[in-house]
Amino acid sequence: xxxxxxxxxxxxxxxxxxxxxxxxxxxxxxxxxxxxxxxxxxxxxxxxxxxxxxxxxxxxxxxxxxxxxxxxxxxxxxxxxxxxxxxxxxxxxxxxxxxxxxxxxxxxxxxxxxxxxxxxxxxxxxxxxxxxxxxxxxxxxxxxxxxxxxxxxxxxxxxxxxxxxxxxxxxxxxxxxxxxxxxxxxxxxxxxxxxxxxxxxxxxxxxxxxxxxxxxxxxxxxxxxxxxxxxxxxxxxxxxxxxxxxxxxxxxxxxxxxxxxxxxxxxxxxxxxxxxxxxxxxxxxxxxxxxxxxxxxxxxxxxxxxxxxxxxxxxxxxxxxxxxxxxxxxxxxxxxxxxxxxxxxxxxxxxxxxxxxxxxxxxxxxxxxxxxxxxxxxxxxxxxxxxxxxxxxxxxxxxxxxxxxxxxxxxxxxxxxxxxxxxxxxxxxxxxxxxxxxxxxxxxxxxxxxxxxxxxxxxxxxxxxxxxxxxxxxxxxxxxxxxxxxxxxxxxxxxxxxxxxxxxxxxxxxxxxxxxxxxxxxxxxxxxxxxxxxxxxxxxxxxxxxxxxxxxxxxxxxxxxxxxxxxxxxxxxxxxxxxxxxxxxxxxxxxxxxxxxxxxxxxxxxxxxxxxxxxxxxxxxxxxxxxxxxxxxxxxxxxxxxxxxxxxxxxxxxxx
Numbered sequence: 001x002x003x004x005x006x007x008x009x010x011x012x013x014x015x016x017x018x019x020x021x022x023x024x025x026x027x028x029x030x031x032x033x034x035x036x037x038x039x040x041x042x043x044x045x046x047x048x049x050x051x052x053x054x055x056x057x058x059x060x061x062x063x064x065x066x067x068x069x070x071x072x073x074x075x076x077x078x079x080x081x082x083x084x085x086x087x088x089x090x091x092x093x094x095x096x097x098x099x100x101x102x103x104x105x106x107x108x109x110x111x112x113x114x115x116x117x118x119x120x121x122x123x124x125x126x127x128x129x130x131x132x133x134x135x136x137x138x139x140x141x142x143x144x145x146x147x148x149x150x151x152x153x154x155x156x157x158x159x160x161x162x163x164x165x166x167x168x169x170x171x172x173x174x175x176x177x178x179x180x181x182x183x184x185x186x187x188x189x190x191x192x193x194x195x196x197x198x199x200x201x202x203x204x205x206x207x208x209x210x211x212x213x214x215x216x217x218x219x220x221x222x223x224x225x226x227x228x229x230x231x232x233x234x235x236x237x238x239x240x241x242x243x244x245x246x247x248x249x250x251x252x253x254x255x256x257x258x259x260x261x262x263x264x265x266x267x268x269x270x271x272x273x274x275x276x277x278x279x280x281x282x283x284x285x286x287x288x289x290x291x292x293x294x295x296x297x298x299x300x301x302x303x304x305x306x307x308x309x310x311x312x313x314x315x316x317x318x319x320x321x322x323x324x325x326x327x328x329x330x331x332x333x334x335x336x337x338x339x340x341x342x343x344x345x346x347x348x349x350x351x352x353x354x355x356x357x358x359x360x361x362x363x364x365x366x367x368x369x370x371x372x373x374x375x376x377x378x379x380x381x382x383x384x385x386x387x388x389x390x391x392x393x394x395x396x397x398x399x400x401x402x403x404x405x406x407x408x409x410x411x412x413x414x415x416x417x418x419x420x421x422x423x424x425x426x427x428x429x430x431x432x433x434x435x436x437x438x439x440x441x442x443x444x445x446x447x448x449x450x451x452x453x454x455x456x457x458x459x460x461x462x463x464x465x466x467x468x469x470x471x472x473x474x475x476x477x478x479x480x481x482x483x484x485x486x487x488x489x490x491x492x493x494x495x496x497x498x499x500x501x502x503x504x505x506x507x508x509x510x511x512x513x514x515x516x517x518x519x520x521x522x523x524x525x526x527x528x529x530x531x532x533x534x535x536x537x538x539x540x541x542x543x544x545x546x547x548x549x550x551x552x553x554x555x556x557x558x559x560x561x562x563x564x565x566x567x568x569x570x571x572x573x574x575x576x577x578x579x580x581x582x583x584x585x586x587x588x589x590x591x592x593x594x595x596x597x598x599x600x601x602x603x604x605x606x607x608x609x610x611x612x613x614x615x616x617x618x619x620x621x622x623x624x625x626x627x628x629x630x631x632x633x634x635x636x637x638x639x640x641x642x643x644x645x646x647x648x649x650x651x652x653x654x655x656x
Contacts, residue, residue, distance in 0.1 A: 400625065516546045
């Protein structure tokens with residue numbers, strides 16, 4: 001019987017949980033909380049690297065730094081915040097802990113508990129150089145558990161194998177290995193505790209009631225002894241002894257059924273066949289007990305009483321012995337419980353980092369970079385469709401007189417122009433610096449076209465304008481004037497952009513005194529004319545920035561200047577501001593015999609050029625032709641940026 005009971009008990013305390021249930025148990029606060037407490041995961045230590053690229057560079061160079069803190073106690077009255085641990089002496093292992101405001105909290109040494117006020121810090125290991133620092137944060141136990149739950153992956157290997165795999169990612173191999181091993185051990189121990197919990201509870205229950213049963217047995221024995229002493233020696237006949245043995249056996253079986261019922265009631269309902277069989281057996285035993293009681297009633301009174309007392313003694317004795325046997329069996333079950341799980345493999349960090357995957361990052365970065373470049377190009381093309389085909393310009397009624405290619409030489413000259421060195425026109429003007437440049441050749445072709453275009457003009461004044469700033473009007477004006485001057489004609493170039501003209505950079509002479517000074521009546525014509533160093537070429541700068549450029553251009557002195565220049569020079573070139581920004585070009589255009597527009601390849605939209613043409617025509621100015629500047633295969637560089645938007649041509653004071 002005891003072997004059977006032992007078998008039943010082992011069965012009673014075994015468990016077959018599904019993989020899903022076990023996964024949730026592993027990720028429960030009960031299991032993970034023990035790991036958090038043991039490994040002090042409420043303390044988060046992060047190395048301080050250079051922003052964005054510092055951590056990556058450290059990994060590539062193999063110079064990662066690390067600090068392990070096994071204990072960090074912060075007073076309850078301190079609000080959650082970050083601290084900074086700075087290495088003072090790496091060889092000595094000394095460090096300083098400061099708060100977020102830079103105030104010193106404590107100083108300590110690796111391997112020793114540092115204490116200051118209510119703060120406690122124990123650094124077990126420090127792999128860093130002098131001056132390296134770490135950010136140390138204290139988080140709540142619940143936050144630490146939730147962080148672990150998010151990073152921990154638990155899955156079943158194969159289908160219905162019952163084998164679970166735990167994986168964890170992190171920056172430190174030793175840390176994640178220790179965490180996984182501790183989680184596995186905690187899960188194993190809780191499984192053993194869970195399987196032995198029922199045995200433990202039953203054992204505690206029996207041990208609690210054993211003293212009562214023993215007391216009842218001793219009381220029954222005392223009663224029997226007292227009765228025998230009072231009634232001298234009383235012997236039972238054979239019939240009474242047989243009835244006693246039978247009654248004791250029935251009582252023992254009823255007690256056994258009581259124990260079995262407590263087990264069966266936890267596993268089955270009363271409608272289950274096993275439970276019904278137990279109840280039927282109990283009913284039979286109770287009927288047998290009642291029959292025996294009637295037989296006993298026929299015995300003499302003395303024998304009945306002695307029989308009752310002896311029955312109580314033997315029944316209590318059997319119950320007591322039975323309970324002792326149960327206690328021994330439960331103790332064996334508890335001691336032999338090993339759980340229904342086992343750890344197959346200890347945690348081991350992968351030799352190759354799971355992430356970041358460098359090869360994948362390189363491939364993705366290349367693909368994304370290419371896609372981004374294409375996307376930017378498509379967006380630029382969609383939002384700003386600059387003209388690139390001269391046919392588009394001629395389609396709106398503007399003949400294209402020249403297409404000037406982008407010059408690398410000019411780009412180098414622009415860098416020189418921005419320097420503060422003393423330069424000559426040889427260093428700043430392309431037509432003088434590199435006469436063989438393709439851009440200069442295009443200007444020579446333009447010079448020929450202009451010769452015939454201006455034959456029917458009312459005068460020899462040529463105005464250069466355009467729709468927007470930053471398109472190279474001043475470049476075209478200055479270099480075309482130089483090309484014409486080199487052909488033997490006397491040329492005067494006037495910078496009429498009194499707001500933000502920068503032609504003096506190409507002429508290498510000061511813009512003061514200039515046009516604004518003459519229009520204000522402060523200087524004479526001869527005082528504002530300068531020679532930049534090119535034979536037959538004279539230059540009038542913009543002068544000081546006036547408060548009213550448009551009004552000055554409408555002054556009679558402007559007409560006087562242009563009439564004088566027309567009479568004394570073979571060609572007068574006037575560089576004006578963009579018409580879509582201000583009205584200055586429309587005012588000057590009334591005095592010019594020929595007007596040309598300049599547009600930049602890939603920058604000015606055809607609609608923008610068309611609006612520019614309409615703006616001049618509304619003021620009675622005929623556009624003779626168009627010059628497409630900075631022609632390249634891909635419009636990627638911009639010449640002569642003005643520093644303002646298309647339609648924001650505001651004043652800007654010069655430094656005097």
